[in-house]
Structure formats: C-alpha cells, structure tokens
Amino acid sequence: MAQKPSIPKGTRDFGPQEMSRRNYIFNTIREVYSLYGFQQIETPAMENLSTLMGKYGEEGDKLLFKILNSGDFLRGIYSDDLAAGATGHLAAQLCEKGLRYDLTVPFARYVVQHREELALPFRRYQIQPVWRADRPQKGRYREFYQCDADVVGSDSLLCEVELMQIIDEVFRRFGIRVCIKINNRKILSGIAEMIGEADKIVDITVAIDKLDKIGLDAVNEELREDGISEEAIQKLQPIINLSGTNEEKIATMRQALAGSEVGQKGIDEVEYVLNKFNGARGKEQENTSCPSNPLAPCPLPPAPNIELDLTLARGLNYYTGCIFEVKALDVEIGSITGGGRYDNLTGIFGMPGISGVGISFGADRIYDVLNQLDLYPEAVTTATQVLFINFGEKETAYSLPIIAGLRAQGVRCEIYPDASKMKKQMQYANQKAIPFVAMTGETEMAEGKVMLKNMQTGEQKLLTPEELAASI
Amino acid sequence: MAQKPSIPKGTRDFGPQEMSRRNYIFNTIREVYSLYGFQQIETPAMENLSTLMGKYGEEGDKLLFKILNSGDFLRGIYSDDLAAGATGHLAAQLCEKGLRYDLTVPFARYVVQHREELALPFRRYQIQPVWRADRPQKGRYREFYQCDADVVGSDSLLCEVELMQIIDEVFRRFGIRVCIKINNRKILSGIAEMIGEADKIVDITVAIDKLDKIGLDAVNEELREDGISEEAIQKLQPIINLSGTNEEKIATMRQALAGSEVGQKGIDEVEYVLNKFNGARGKEQENTSCPSNPLAPCPLPPAPNIELDLTLARGLNYYTGCIFEVKALDVEIGSITGGGRYDNLTGIFGMPGISGVGISFGADRIYDVLNQLDLYPEAVTTATQVLFINFGEKETAYSLPIIAGLRAQGVRCEIYPDASKMKKQMQYANQKAIPFVAMTGETEMAEGKVMLKNMQTGEQKLLTPEELAASI
Numbered sequence: 001m002a003q004k005p006s007i008p009k010g011t012r013d014f015g016p017q018e019m020s021r022r023n024y025i026f027n028t029i030r031e032v033y034s035l036y037g038f039q040q041i042e043t044p045a046m047e048n049l050s051t052l053m054g055k056y057g058e059e060g061d062k063l064l065f066k067i068l069n070s071g072d073f074l075r076g077i078y079s080d081d082l083a084a085g086a087t088g089h090l091a092a093q094l095c096e097k098g099l100r101y102d103l104t105v106p107f108a109r110y111v112v113q114h115r116e117e118l119a120l121p122f123r124r125y126q127i128q129p130v131w132r133a134d135r136p137q138k139g140r141y142r143e144f145y146q147c148d149a150d151v152v153g154s155d156s157l158l159c160e161v162e163l164m165q166i167i168d169e170v171f172r173r174f175g176i177r178v179c180i181k182i183n184n185r186k187i188l189s190g191i192a193e194m195i196g197e198a199d200k201i202v203d204i205t206v207a208i209d210k211l212d213k214i215g216l217d218a219v220n221e222e223l224r225e226d227g228i229s230e231e232a233i234q235k236l237q238p239i240i241n242l243s244g245t246n247e248e249k250i251a252t253m254r255q256a257l258a259g260s261e262v263g264q265k266g267i268d269e270v271e272y273v274l275n276k277f278n279g280a281r282g283k284e285q286e287n288t289s290c291p292s293n294p295l296a297p298c299p300l301p302p303a304p305n306i307e308l309d310l311t312l313a314r315g316l317n318y319y320t321g322c323i324f325e326v327k328a329l330d331v332e333i334g335s336i337t338g339g340g341r342y343d344n345l346t347g348i349f350g351m352p353g354i355s356g357v358g359i360s361f362g363a364d365r366i367y368d369v370l371n372q373l374d375l376y377p378e379a380v381t382t383a384t385q386v387l388f389i390n391f392g393e394k395e396t397a398y399s400l401p402i403i404a405g406l407r408a409q410g411v412r413c414e415i416y417p418d419a420s421k422m423k424k425q426m427q428y429a430n431q432k433a434i435p436f437v438a439m440t441g442e443t444e445m446a447e448g449k450v451m452l453k454n455m456q457t458g459e460q461k462l463l464t465p466e467e468l469a470a471s472i
Numbered sequence: 473m474a475q476k477p478s479i480p481k482g483t484r485d486f487g488p489q490e491m492s493r494r495n496y497i498f499n500t501i502r503e504v505y506s507l508y509g510f511q512q513i514e515t516p517a518m519e520n521l522s523t524l525m526g527k528y529g530e531e532g533d534k535l536l537f538k539i540l541n542s543g544d545f546l547r548g549i550y551s552d553d554l555a556a557g558a559t560g561h562l563a564a565q566l567c568e569k570g571l572r573y574d575l576t577v578p579f580a581r582y583v584v585q586h587r588e589e590l591a592l593p594f595r596r597y598q599i600q601p602v603w604r605a606d607r608p609q610k611g612r613y614r615e616f617y618q619c620d621a622d623v624v625g626s627d628s629l630l631c632e633v634e635l636m637q638i639i640d641e642v643f644r645r646f647g648i649r650v651c652i653k654i655n656n657r658k659i660l661s662g663i664a665e666m667i668g669e670a671d672k673i674v675d676i677t678v679a680i681d682k683l684d685k686i687g688l689d690a691v692n693e694e695l696r697e698d699g700i701s702e703e704a705i706q707k708l709q710p711i712i713n714l715s716g717t718n719e720e721k722i723a724t725m726r727q728a729l730a731g732s733e734v735g736q737k738g739i740d741e742v743e744y745v746l747n748k749f750n751g752a753r754g755k756e757q758e759n760t761s762c763p764s765n766p767l768a769p770c771p772l773p774p775a776p777n778i779e780l781d782l783t784l785a786r787g788l789n790y791y792t793g794c795i796f797e798v799k800a801l802d803v804e805i806g807s808i809t810g811g812g813r814y815d816n817l818t819g820i821f822g823m824p825g826i827s828g829v830g831i832s833f834g835a836d837r838i839y840d841v842l843n844q845l846d847l848y849p850e851a852v853t854t855a856t857q858v859l860f861i862n863f864g865e866k867e868t869a870y871s872l873p874i875i876a877g878l879r880a881q882g883v884r885c886e887i888y889p890d891a892s893k894m895k896k897q898m899q900y901a902n903q904k905a906i907p908f909v910a911m912t913g914e915t916e917m918a919e920g921k922v923m924l925k926n927m928q929t930g931e932q933k934l935l936t937p938e939e940l941a942a943s944i
Binding site: 003004005006007008011012013014015016019020023034035036037039040041042043044045046047048050051062063065066067068070071072073074087090091094095096097099109110112113114117119121123124129131133142143151154155156158159161162165169276279280281282349350383384387390396397400401403404407410411412413414415416417418428431432 | 475476477478479480483484485486487488491492495506507508509511512513514515516517518519520522523534535537538539540542543544545546559562563566567568569571581582584585586589591593595596601603605614615623626627628630631633634637641748751752753754821822855856859862868869872873875876879882883884885886887888889890900903904
C-alpha cells in the first residue's frame with residue numbers, strides 16, 4: 001500500500017561509493033587550497049532575500065528557492081493582494097529568506113559584514129552546496145556543490161599566477177590532462193575599440209564566446225544581428241582565427257591593438273601572468289625532493305597546457321581582468337573550472353573599491369571525468385578492510401580485543417553482528433567489496449591465532465593477532 | 473547609506489578559525505566511524521514535505537522550514553482559501569518541499585528507497601546540517617550540524633557495544649573526560665509493570681528523565697499529577713535512588729524486577745553490552761603497538777566511566793532497547809552525545825521489521841566544551857606556515873620557484889601579493905598568526921639563500937632553499 005518514498009526532482013542521494021569519490025575530489029581541492037594559504041569559511045544555507053535578490057539578473061531572481069515565513073505567514077497581507085495573484089510581489093511578502101544560489105554573493109556579504117575582523121588581502125575557500133530552481137536535465141541539478149577560492153583586497157597579478165598554479169596542481173593530482181585557457185577582458189575591450197564598436201563590447205563577447213559551440217559562420221551571423229557593422233566583423237576575423245604559440249599571439253595582438261590603451265594593458269597582464277607562472281616552475285623544483293620519499297629527486301611535473309584564447313569571454317559580465325577556463329583533453333564535456341578578476345564585488349553591499357580574483361572547480365563535472373577515465377586511486381574505493389566472521393558468543397569474545405587492537409593501529413574493521421550462516425556473511429563481504437575476511441573458529445582459538453583470507457586471491461594465512469595488521 | 477548586510481537570525485557564519493576547529497571535530501568523528509566500518513552518505517537538503525510531515529509531532533510540523541513552490545505558486549489555489557487564512561492548510565498548497573529537520577527521517581527514507589542496493593546490516597554515518605524554525609536562543613540555532621551513525625538490519629547487541637566503543641574512542645581522542653550513561657527501555661517497562669502502572673510508562677519515563685534537572689521532590693510531584701498512585705510512587709523510590717557499582721545495580725534490579733519478563737530482558741541486554749564492552753578492552757590491547765610508533769608498546773587507555781543510570785529515559789519515545797547519553801565531566805553543559813535502539817524506523821515508509829541502533833554527536837556542544845577546556849591540538853589552529861615577504865618584481869621572481877618547492881613538500885606557503893611596506897606585511901603575518909616569515913632581499917639573492925624568521929622567538933636563520941622545509 002505504502003508508496004515508495006522519493007526525493008524532489010533535481011536532487012540526489014549520495015551513497016557510500018559516490019561519497020568516497022566525492023570526498024576524494026573535495027579533499028584534493030581542499031588540500032591544494034591550503035598549501036596556498038587559503039582558509040575555509042562557511043555561510044548559512046539561508047540568506048535574507050534582500051541579500052540575494054537583484055544579484056543574478058531577472059532570470060536569477062526567479063530561480064531562487066524562497067522559504068515561507070514561519071508562523072502566521074499571512075499576517076499583514078491583504079486578501080486583495082492574494083486574489084490579484086501577483087506572484088512576484090506576493091512572494092516577497094510571504095518569504096524573507098532564500099537558499100544560497102552561489103557562493104560569490106554570500107562571500108561578498110561575508111566580507112562586508114566581517115570587514116573589521118578580516119586581514120586583507122583575504123584568501124578564502126568555500127565548499128558548500130547551492131540551490132537553483134532550474135529545470136533539471138542531464139548534468140544539471142537543483143542542488144549541487146561549488147568549490148570556490150578567492151583573494152580579495154589585492155590588485156596584484158600574483159594572485160592570478162597562484163590560482164593558475166592551483167588549477168595546474170589540482171588536475172595533476174587527479175591525473176586529468178587539461179588545457180587551461182586564459183584571456184583578459186581588457187583585451188576584449190581593446191578589440192571592440194579597435195573595430196570601432198566599443199559600446200557593443202558585451203554583444204561581441206557574448207557572440208565570440210560561442211565559437212566553440214556554434215562555429216565561425218554562426219558567430220558572424222549573430223554579430224550582424226547585434227548590429228555590428230560588416231567592416232567591424234571583417235576586422236574581427238583575424239582575431240577570432242588567431243593561431244600560433246602564446247608568445248606569437250601576444251606579439252600579433254600587441255600590433256593589432258597598438259592604438260588601444262586598455263588593449264595594451266590587457267596584453268601586459270596576460271604576458272606577466274604567463275611569465276611568472278612559467279618562472280615559478282623554474283629549476284629549483286628539480287632539486288626538491290618528493291613528499292612521499294624525501295631522498296628521491298622529484299621529477300619536474302609535465303608542463304601544463306596553457307592557451308591564450310581570445311574567444312574566451314565567460315558569460316558573467318562582472319569580470320574585469322584575466323579570465324580562466326579549463327577543458328579536459330580526454331573527455332567531451334564543458335568547462336570543468338573557471339574564474340577571473342572582478343573589480344567591485346562588495347560594491348553591491350556598500351563597500352566599493354575591493355578588487356578580487358577567484359576560481360571555481362566544477363565538482364560534478366570533475367566527478368564525471370574521473371569516472372569516465374577511471375582515475376580513482378584504489379584506496380579511495382576501499383572502505384572496511386577486514387570483516388571478522390561471527391561464529392557465536394565464544395568466538396566473538398575472542399575476536400573483540402583483537403579487533404580493538406587492529407583499530408588502534410588504524411585498520412578499518414567490522415565484525416558481522418549476527419552469527420548468521422557463513423554463506424550470508426561472505427556474501428556481505430563481497431557486496432561491500434571488503435578485501436580481507438578474518439576467521440576465529442575452534443582451531444584458531446586453540447592456537448591463539450586468526451585465519452586471514454584474501455578475498456581476491458582466495459589465499460588463507462594462519463597468523464597471530466600481532467602479525468595481522470602487517471598482512472592487510 | 474548602504475545598510476550593513478546581515479544573516480537570518482539563528483544562523484551563523486563560520487570564519488577560518490571556527491572552521492578549522494569544526495573540521496577537527498568532524499574529521500575526528502569521521503575517522504573513528506570509518507575504523508568501525510561505517511560509510512558516509514548524504515541526502516538532499518530539501519525533502520518532499522510528505523516525507524517530513526507527521527514525523528516529529530504537531531510541534532515539529534510547525535518547526536519545518538517550507539519552500540515556496542517555484543513559478544506560479546498560486547495556481548490551483550482558490551482565493552477563498554487564501555482569504556480564510558488557514559495557514560496550515562494553505563502552506564501545504566503553497567509548498568511541496570521542506571528543509572531537512574534531522575538526519576534520521578531522511579535516513580529511513582533513504583533505506584526504503586534504496587533497499588535493493590543496500591547490503592544489510594547497513595552501517596551508515598551522515599554529517600550534514602539540519603534546519604528548525606525554533607526560537608533562537610543561546611546555544612540553540614536554526615541551522616546546525618548533526619553527526620549520526622546508525623546500524624540498521626540487525627538485532628545484535630554487538631552493534632550497541634561498538635557504538636559505545638566509538639563514543640569512548642572519540643572522546644578519548646578529543647581529550648574530553650566523559651561519563652557514558654546507559655539504560656534500557658525494557659527495564660523502564662519492567663519498572664512500570666512492577667509498580668502496577670504499565671500503561672503509564674510514558675508519563676513515568678518523562679518524569680524521571682527530569683531527575684537531574686528538577687530534583688526528586690519535583691519528580692514525585694509530577695508523578696502524582698500524572699495520576700500515579702501513592703503506593704506506586706513509594707515503590708519507585710528505591711529505584712530512582714539506586715546506587716552502587718553497575719554490577720550492584722544490576723543485581724538489585726534483577727531481584728526487584730523478578731516478576732517482569734520484559735524487565736529481565738532489559739537487564740540481560742545491559743549486562744551483555746557492559747560485559748562485551750569490557751571484554752573488548754582485554755589484555756590483547758596491551759600488546760598492540762602505538763599507531764604513531766609501531767615499536768613502542770601502547771598503554772591501555774584509561775577505563776571509561778560508564779554508568780547504568782535508571783533515570784535516563786531520553787525524550788524520544790521511539791527507542792525500544794538500550795539508550796545512551798554522554799555527559800562531559802569537566803564542563804557544565806547538557807548531554808553531548810546520545811542514542812539508542814529503535815525497532816521500526818522504516819515502518820513509517822512501508823518497510824516494517826527493520827531494527828536499528830544509532831548515536832548522534834552534538835557537534836556544537838562538543839565545540840563549546842573543547843573551547844572551554846582549550847583542548848585543540850596546535851596543528852589545528854595553524855593555517856599558513858610561512859609568509860614570503862614581497863620586496864618587488866626581482867625578489868618575487870626569485871621566491872616563486874622556492875615557494876613551489878616548499879609546497880611540493882607539503883609546506884603551506886603564501887607570498888604577500890603586493891610589494892607593500894614591510895610593516896604592513898609583518899602585520900598581516902601577525903594577524904593570521906603565521907609562525908614563520910621568509911625574506912629574500914639583495915643579500916639573500918646574491919648568496920642563493922633565504923632568511924627565515926621565527927615569529928615567536930624572533931630568531932633569524934640564513935638557509936638554502938633545500939634547508940628551508942626542515943626548519944619549519
């Protein structure tokens with residue numbers, strides 16, 4: 001009779017295996033963020049709607065999950081308003097709070113609210129779920145995690161350099177081959193200036209951002225529809241089609257944007273960031289030793305694939321300087337990380353003049369890439385290491401102190417709680433993919449030993465309790 | 473002009489220091505749960521209201537945060553209903569979803585929904601925030617974390633034993649001295665039977681649960697008000713006042729409840745759990761070596777303080793067997809952990825007959841206890857280990873590869889992003905409590921070295937890049 005319970009569409013349960021994989025992703029990112037001096041913060045799931053509304057455009061406002069006021073939520077609302085059915089207006093009266101839509105606006109709110117306690121420049125990272133009332137579809141959820149790192153309170157391009165190092169290091173640890181794309185909004189402004197369409201910068205960036213997806217002809221068509229002159233579109237072609245090494249592209253663009261001050265500034269910034277990034281990978285690193293074995297020389301990690309891509313615009317128009325995007329080389333999937341510099345994040349909360357730069361790892365897509373390439377280290381997927389078979393009261397009394405000893409040495413153990421049939425207990429070990437099973441029957445007890453069975457090879461060893469841990 | 477932004481009442485921001493302390497708490501609990509073969513799951517923040525409503529009593533229903541339906545939330549609602557102002561009825565029409573109120577009901581829903589994939593007995597742990605529209609007050613929040621572990625699908629008392637071991641181990645790791653209180657609902661039923669008031673079991677447990685807070689006279693007064701006969705109250709006195717060792721209490725109760733089958737069963741269960749718990753701490757453990765130093769013998773940890781407390785009832789009436797509660801010995805605060813066995817968790821979702829037992833660590837109270845006793849290990853509160861002073865372009869170019877080398881060895885480093893005045897950079901190091909500052913000026917560069925300053929002692933050392941990591 002009872003209907004099987006379910007969860008709201010667009011949300012997910014994460015079972016044990018998914019959780020250990022997701023924890024591996026979050027922990028890797030967390031560890032690298034920490035190495036760069038970033039510190040974690042958390043903000044509440046619920047923010048005041050006044051904090052959230054108007055920050056994500058009209059469309060974004062509609063996608064906010066709003067929380068019905070507690071108690072008598074109709075107090076003060078006239079039935080006329082209700083009957084009129086003006087949902088937007090009414091929602092604002094029924095709801096004071098909403099769920100976090102991203103981590104950026106709550107972070108800006110945090111910086112302004114806690115400005116007196118913060119040491120600027122402030123490097124924070126934040127790994128929390130966000131909620132959007134989007135139409136759910138493949139790969140798009142109503143609840144998903146964001147993993148952001150930002151530095152606020154410094155204009156220095158060293159921040160950009162370090163964020164690129166973080167991206168490089170994280171994907172190196174995952175074993176995912178990537179291309180890190182970089183561009184600069186100031187170069188895009190320079191281009192708009194140069195082709196005589198400075199006021200159409202937004203339309204132009206939106207159109208050329210789609211090059212990868214829709215191709216050159218469609219981009220040009222969209223530019224025409226935006227009212228960009230044919231002459232300007234012609235001038236744009238060599239830039240959209242720019243090729244060569246990053247150094248060659250920079251040299252070409254320096255000439256092409258000779259007349260644009262802002263354009264030159266953008267090129268300077270990109271050049272500086274790329275040079276410093278490469279400089280940090282200098283020879284010193286060849287002499288440092290591996291963390292895992294301090295005596296072995298650490299090979300220089302392979303040079304990352306970094307590409308100055310002038311068609312990279314990133315949808316969000318609050319970026320003002322360098323912008324980044326990361327593509328996986330071996331899996332067809334959208335961008336798996338992105339970010340950039342913004343100049344007035346906290347201005348919306350009355351604290352202008354704070355520059356910042358940040359990145360965000362797309363945990364759900366990284367999860368898909370790691371799954372497709374099967375890149376998880378084995379340790380990630382092993383939960384319990386040994387299952388002790390339950391033969392009954394006497395045997396359990398014998399096993400418990402041995403189990404306690406193993407746990408004290410960091411071995412993850414279980415004893416099957418019931419003295420069920422052997423077959424059932426073995427099935428349980430298989431279902432949970434537990435690599436070892438320990439047996440303590442009459443014989444083993446008489447000898448003061450434990451029989452340890454390797455579930456993959458089938459091999460059995462009779463061991464003393466002291467020898468156990470070393471064999472697992 | 474702009475008002476300083478704020479967050480909803482009863483919610484909190486967690487800054488870097490709070491986060492590292494909270495992570496220490498969660499990671500410790502997580503690690504111990506893993507040692508016992510528990511696996512993590514996560515469920516969505518939003519559940520269907522049909523899953524949540526009616527599970528927490530009438531009061532609980534009111535404390536659920538409800539989420540306004542997206543889009544045209546007034547569709548299908550008659551203006552008469554609106555005008556009538558029946559908020560309860562209307563809320564159900566305006567909202568299909570609500571925020572998680574605890575981790576138990578979502579877990580029950582999870583078990584039923586995923587029953588085909590699960591290997592029973594299923595040991596899961598879950599560490600996630602929950603939300604309650606309670607009136608905020610000191611120590612009570614509208615958003616707070618729960619840290620639950622449960623085993624479902626086994627009646628075995630070994631589960632109780634292991635959960636007590638987990639409690640013992642977690643607080644040993646924290647360095648918090650505790651008393652673990654144990655009781656059994658069946659003993660309480662036996663007592664009610666014995667005094668001839670079997671049908672008043674709920675009233676009786678609710679009253680004697682308050683002994684600690686309101687004292688004996690007030691408890692007796694409440695029993696009278698509940699309609700318990702004077703004779704029954706007199707019979708109850710020696711039980712409420714029971715003292716002695718656990719063994720003595722068990723012996724006394726065996727006699728007192730001689731006529732009650734259920735009472736004897738409860739005593740058997742408690743005795744079994746206490747015996748097995750002590751047995752697991754057997755001599756074997758003395759011979760196992762320390763995880764930190766495999767060659768040193770590991771001293772047997774001090775015997776935990778465990779007390780059979782017949783006045784322990786725990787408010788929640790779904791418990792059916794053993795119940796647990798943990799009190800800190802050195803801080804005045806309510807219970808910091810609790811749990812027990814329940815026999816029909818998943819029955820509410822149409823899957824009867826699944827027994828389970830679980831515990832829940834109160835992270836917020838544990839945080840308060842650790843703060844009051846100042847028990848955090850030093851490593852927990854150190855974020856960045858070295859700050860490189862920024863002297864300008866040339867010096868930065870020299871420092872970057874050295875920093876990269878340190879990070880490759882696991883040292884958490886920052887370089888101050890701007891070439892600001894020395895004083896400002898040193899201030900930043902002090903504010904963030906960074907223990908070392910590294911300087912690379914003209915002299916150091918000429919010698920290929922780095923000046924490392926210990927910020928606590930003021931001591932300075934001139935070191936090669938290779939020598940740096942060892943000195944930090």
